[in-house]
Amino acid sequence: MTTPSETPRPGAEPAKETFAAAGADVDVVGISPVREEGMLADEPLASPFDAATVAEAQALAARYPQSRSALLPMLHLVQSVQGYVSQEGIAFCGEQLGLSEAEVSAVATFYTMYKRKPCGEHLVSVCTNTLCAALGGDAIYKRLGEHLGEDGKPLGHEQTAGTPGEQGSITIEHAECLAACDLGPVLQVNYEYYDNQTPDSAVELVDALRRGEKPAPTRGAPLSDFKAVERQLAGFFPEDEEAYRIDVDGPSQAVETLRGAQLAADRGWTAPAMADDAPLPEVEAK
């Protein structure tokens, strides 16, 4: 109990009116602020997953002897619809596969390819692992964050410039080694490679993305957008699969990648043959 002479304690201002104080004739649901956000709507909210997505989810489940094995592609399918794995998406996967939401959440939060916040049209992953970092990956990440930030505040890991999902929106993230150390520093846009980058070239790239352009990756498939790639990762390909495969089967190895093998071939170097009687380690009986 406080008296008027006591110093008020720090903290939030107490509400001037409370629902608890409302009389029986007050429609507390009607005046609730959360009603405006749709949380207390009279009608249940429409599922973001339509009949076609349900059919595709069931097709995924049918691909495996144990349907729960379809969880990884199904999470990609969810991302292809919503641009991230929402709580609704977790419930959807659980329902389709007979898993609890806790089981689905455990997987969705373990792998970094599943995003828990809505992604931009494009996901830009900058390799800041040791080799790329030493070659300039850290500088690229810093410059992109500053370039895409607002009001002097740099964009951070998994933050989006623009409105997620809308054209030209870009999410950036730190990435661990992208398995292209020979071409570092590298970055990926929607998992397609852009090799031998500099801070300036990375800024040019994101500016082109913001203008709605799709600069060709250094190698591999042409650039699309995050949701389209998620659909492919789920195992669903464009109708004209032949044309798609010609694109995807484009050059994917660089001169640098093959330099060691080429030097060995030019100089006649080969690995020593293994002796026929080379002792092999014992295999422990299980």
Ligand code: FES
């Ligand atoms: S450290 Fe960047 S690709 Fe390996």
